[in-house]
Amino acid sequence: MQELVYFVFPALTLAVAASLYRRARKAREASSVAIWSETQTTGLTEPASLHPVLDPSVCVGAGSCVIDCPEQAMGIIDGKGILINPSVCIGHGACAAACPVGAIRLVFGTARRGMEIPAVDPHFETNVRGIFIAGELGGMGLIRKAVDQGKQAMQTIAKRRDARADFDVIIVGAGPAGIAATLAAKQAGLRYMTIEQETTLGGTALHYPRRKIVMTAPMDLPLVGKVAMREISKESLIELWHDVMAKTGIEISFATRLEKLESASGLIRVHTDKGIFATANVLLAIGRRGTPRRLGAAGEELAKVLYRLIEPEQFRGANALVVGGGDSALEAALALADEPGTQVTLVYRGETFGRVKPPNRERMEAACSAGRIDVRMKTEVLHIAADHVTLMREGQQTDIPNEVLIVCAGGILPMSLLKDAGIRVETRHGED
Numbered sequence: 001m002q003e004l005v006y007f008v009f010p011a012l013t014l015a016v017a018a019s020l021y022r023r024a025r026k027a028r029e030a031s032s033v034a035i036w037s038e039t040q041t042t043g044l045t046e047p048a049s050l051h052p053v054l055d056p057s058v059c060v061g062a063g064s065c066v067i068d069c070p071e072q073a074m075g076i077i078d079g080k081g082i083l084i085n086p087s088v089c090i091g092h093g094a095c096a097a098a099c100p101v102g103a104i105r106l107v108f109g110t111a112r113r114g115m116e117i118p119a120v121d122p123h124f125e126t127n128v129r130g131i132f133i134a135g136e137l138g139g140m141g142l143i144r145k146a147v148d149q150g151k152q153a154m155q156t157i158a159k160r161r162d163a164r165a166d167f168d169v170i171i172v173g174a175g176p177a178g179i180a181a182t183l184a185a186k187q188a189g190l191r192y193m194t195i196e197q198e199t200t201l202g203g204t205a206l207h208y209p210r211r212k213i214v215m216t217a218p219m220d221l222p223l224v225g226k227v228a229m230r231e232i233s234k235e236s237l238i239e240l241w242h243d244v245m246a247k248t249g250i251e252i253s254f255a256t257r258l259e260k261l262e263s264a265s266g267l268i269r270v271h272t273d274k275g276i277f278a279t280a281n282v283l284l285a286i287g288r289r290g291t292p293r294r295l296g297a298a299g300e301e302l303a304k305v306l307y308r309l310i311e312p313e314q315f316r317g318a319n320a321l322v323v324g325g326g327d328s329a330l331e332a333a334l335a336l337a338d339e340p341g342t343q344v345t346l347v348y349r350g351e352t353f354g355r356v357k358p359p360n361r362e363r364m365e366a367a368c369s370a371g372r373i374d375v376r377m378k379t380e381v382l383h384i385a386a387d388h389v390t391l392m393r394e395g396q397q398t399d400i401p402n403e404v405l406i407v408c409a410g411g412i413l414p415m416s417l418l419k420d421a422g423i424r425v426e427t428r429h430g431e432d
């Protein structure tokens with residue numbers, strides 16, 4: 001009996017634990033292989049920004065990277081860690097921090113697709129004196145980092161005032177970096193202007209999927225103090241930025257787009273769609289999403305034309321048209337179709353939805369077969385009027401009733417704006 005207690009039971013327990021562990025590992029590998037092959041099929045193999053590269057000769061397949069990645073971008077195949085879903089990786093670096101053997105390093109770009117990063121000095125100033133860059137535009141894609149960089153850049157800017165200029169600093173962008181910089185500018189008593197192309201603040205977070213859980217870290221905001229948060233919903237994060245704006249009285253000129261920067265006589269001339277301003281410094285906190293591409297159709301200036309969908313419920317019961325063939329177009333059309341009474345048409349000039357995520361394609365096919373979305377391929381928008389839109393397909397014009405038009409035609413990336421301003425931009429290919 002004693003033998004049973006001392007030897008057989010522990011041995012059995014160990015054997016059961018080992019078998020359970022092997023089964024869990026096998027299941028995890030199988031799921032990793034499935035996601036990896038889907039990634040290959042869809043061609044979504046290139047990460048957008050900072051991402052992990054694993055050294056298989058060091059990796060011991062512990063799986064900590066898989067467990068700690070909040071975006072579920074990591075997997076294990078053949079006993080080694082691998083970035084199985086590069087398109088959802090946002091460069092948290094949680095995988096690298098979790099790896100017990102230091103097998104993961106974080107890099108920009110890949111051998112196949114280079115990533116352009118503007119060169120900045122330790123104070124976030126570019127090679128053009130007076131032009132600073134903070135946040136994701138500089139390559140570091142995390143909210144907390146963007147906030148820190150916005151504040152830090154402002155410390156140098158605060159020492160560079162020039163009475164000749166209209167402003168000490170013009171901050172471009174009202175995402176986390178731009179909001180933090182604006183708070184710091186107000187705290188330092190600078191003559192500042194913050195411009196934002198959208199009609200509201202929050203930056204890229206506005207484009208997160210609904211109710212996405214945002215992983216971040218506590219931050220210290222000028223004029224506000226410590227904000228303790230680690231996991232917060234997208235909606236609460238946006239609400240937080242609105243509260244910050246209301247409580248601190250920071251001012252932001254919304255619906256104002258930066259178009260060009262020019263250096264002249266020690267000042268920077270900031271060209272916007274609302275006028276040209278002279279400033280001693282500019283902080284570019286414009287992220288990497290760029291400026292929404294316009295259709296170039298007559299009537300596009302009408303207020304019913306939007307370049308992103310935030311609250312589909314406000315278009316309940318309306319005739320809605322979505323233009324585009326990427327994930328954001330499909331997601332916008334599907335979200336609108338979920339609203340009772342909304343008539344949704346999706347038009348795309350291509351013949352197929354080439355590079356969209358499989359779940360979006362499947363949901364779109366189902367919505368189309370159920371008659372919930374009217375999909376028109378090889379079709380373009382010719383003319384936009386207050387109550388209808390004229391579409392063109394292979395030379396044939398058709399009018400459809402319309403109350404809202406969402407254009408999801410991608411963005412014009414900010415790098416050409418930087419290069420035109422003389423800012424040095426480096427292309428990185430995954431090297432350290």
Ligand SMILES: Cc1cc2nc3c(=O)[nH]c(=O)nc-3n(C[C@H](O)[C@H](O)[C@H](O)COP(=O)(O)OP(=O)(O)OC[C@H]3O[C@@H](n4cnc5c(N)ncnc54)[C@H](O)[C@@H]3O)c2cc1C
Binds near residue numbers: 137198
């Ligand atoms: C799907 C997704 C999920 C993510 N999840 C997380 C997460 O959980 N945790 C985390 O830390 N990070 C996350 N990130 C990354 C995070 O959103 C970014 O790192 C962060 O928003 C960068 O802040 P930013 O201020 O640099 O730029 P942005 O937030 O991109 O803000 C830039 C602002 O500049 C404006 N702008 C751009 N061009 C112009 C112009 N020409 N004129 C005027 N205004 C202009 C834009 O409209 C925008 O409001 C995620 C990103 C994505 C895409």
